[in-house]
Amino acid sequence: MKKKNKNKIEPESPQAMAQLDAILSEHFRGALAGQSGRALAAFRSEIQHTRRRRIGWSAFMAVAAGMMIAWGVMAALTRPNNKPGQPAHPMEVAKAPETPKTAPMMVQSASWSRMMDDGMTMVNNQPARQLRRTILQEVEYYDPATKATVRMMIPREQIILIGVKAD
Amino acid sequence: MTSYGELAVDQLVAHARRGDARAFEALISRHERLALGVAYGVLQDAQLAGDAVQEAFLKAWKRLADLTQPGSFPSWLCGIVRNLSVDQKRRKRLATCELEEARRETAKSSDPADELHRRETGVRVNEALATLDELTRSALILRYYENLSSREIASVLGTTSAAVDMRLMRGRQAMKDKLTVELCG
Numbered sequence: 001m002k003k004k005n006k007n008k009i010e011p012e013s014p015q016a017m018a019q020l021d022a023i024l025s026e027h028f029r030g031a032l033a034g035q036s037g038r039a040l041a042a043f044r045s046e047i048q049h050t051r052r053r054r055i056g057w058s059a060f061m062a063v064a065a066g067m068m069i070a071w072g073v074m075a076a077l078t079r080p081n082n083k084p085g086q087p088a089h090p091m092e093v094a095k096a097p098e099t100p101k102t103a104p105m106m107v108q109s110a111s112w113s114r115m116m117d118d119g120m121t122m123v124n125n126q127p128a129r130q131l132r133r134t135i136l137q138e139v140e141y142y143d144p145a146t147k148a149t150v151r152m153m154i155p156r157e158q159i160i161l162i163g164v165k166a167d
Numbered sequence: 168m169t170s171y172g173e174l175a176v177d178q179l180v181a182h183a184r185r186g187d188a189r190a191f192e193a194l195i196s197r198h199e200r201l202a203l204g205v206a207y208g209v210l211q212d213a214q215l216a217g218d219a220v221q222e223a224f225l226k227a228w229k230r231l232a233d234l235t236q237p238g239s240f241p242s243w244l245c246g247i248v249r250n251l252s253v254d255q256k257r258r259k260r261l262a263t264c265e266l267e268e269a270r271r272e273t274a275k276s277s278d279p280a281d282e283l284h285r286r287e288t289g290v291r292v293n294e295a296l297a298t299l300d301e302l303t304r305s306a307l308i309l310r311y312y313e314n315l316s317s318r319e320i321a322s323v324l325g326t327t328s329a330a331v332d333m334r335l336m337r338g339r340q341a342m343k344d345k346l347t348v349e350l351c352g
Binding site: 016017020021023024025027028029030031032034035036037038039040042043044046047 | 188191192195196199200202203204207213214216217220221223224225228285288289292307308311312339342343346347
């Protein structure tokens with residue numbers, strides 16, 4: 001049995017235009033039905049992505065700021081004292097001439113060092129082996145005048161270059 | 168709490184310009200069908216039209232500051248949709264889109280004969296639509312899909328109501344002639 005064509009347009013029918021209207025409306029609705037809501041979903045996804053990016057950036061900035069502050073504090077603590085009229089290095093305080101009454105006494109001193117091989121380098125167009133020596137010296141003083149104990153940590157670094165004979 | 172459904176377009180645009188994503192979501196909900204109609208008029212491909220509309224709304228969100236008159240958001244948006252659709256038309260369509268579309272369409276109907284007939288009709292309507300010029304096609308789509316008045320269509324397409332009426336009349340006649348021959352001939 002042949003199936004009735006419900007979308008058939010009768011050529012001279014007075015309802016031809018109404019049939020056409022129905023066919024077109026149904027066609028466009030059907031064709032675009034699957035597309036509704038895609039734009040909204042894409043926008044929400046984009047907003048979430050942007051928020052995540054912002055949070056990540058803020059966290060990075062916070063960490064960077066924290067590192068800067070820490071670096072600043074470290075620099076302030078290890079900075080040589082360059083005030084006018086005062087010695088440039090804490091070690092010089094101990095060496096500076098003082099009256100025996102107020103001179104702090106060195107109680108103990110210890111140092112740790114580590115040597116690292118930085119590999120080959122060129123110095124004045126000559127090959128050289130570069131060694132890096134890091135030294136941490138701890139010195140403790142006792143000031144009888146104030147009865148204060150002062151402990152200092154002095155980090156140092158030495159670069160040692162050993163000439164290599166090029167054959 | 169703001170009820171976005173009750174706000175006018177220019178108010179929603181004002182909210183969205185201040186970064187209110189909910190207001191822009193309301194604008195999307197209100198204008199998505201219109202944008203789809205415009206894109207489909209250019210592309211004649213539902214999947215690509217959906218892609219273009221999606222992209223157009225994201226672009227509109229980023230460029231809201233460029234909109235000089237908030238009340239003219241619909242026509243401004245349709246301009247973006249149309250430009251993106253024209254760009255997209257130049258690109259090649261991916262085969263996967265056709266497969267997805269076919270899968271969706273197959274899922275719509277359980278009667279294979281009905282489905283086959285519907286698909287055949289769809290193909291013929293698309294062929295008939297393809298013979299029309301772009302403005303006439305867009306006018307027909309906006310009338311039948313979004314049920315817009317001639318004045319609203321004219322505003323979106325940047326023409327006059329009289330020109331829209333003329334195009335609708337000629338387009339309907341051309342479609343009727345084409346479909347009468349195709350479906351009954």
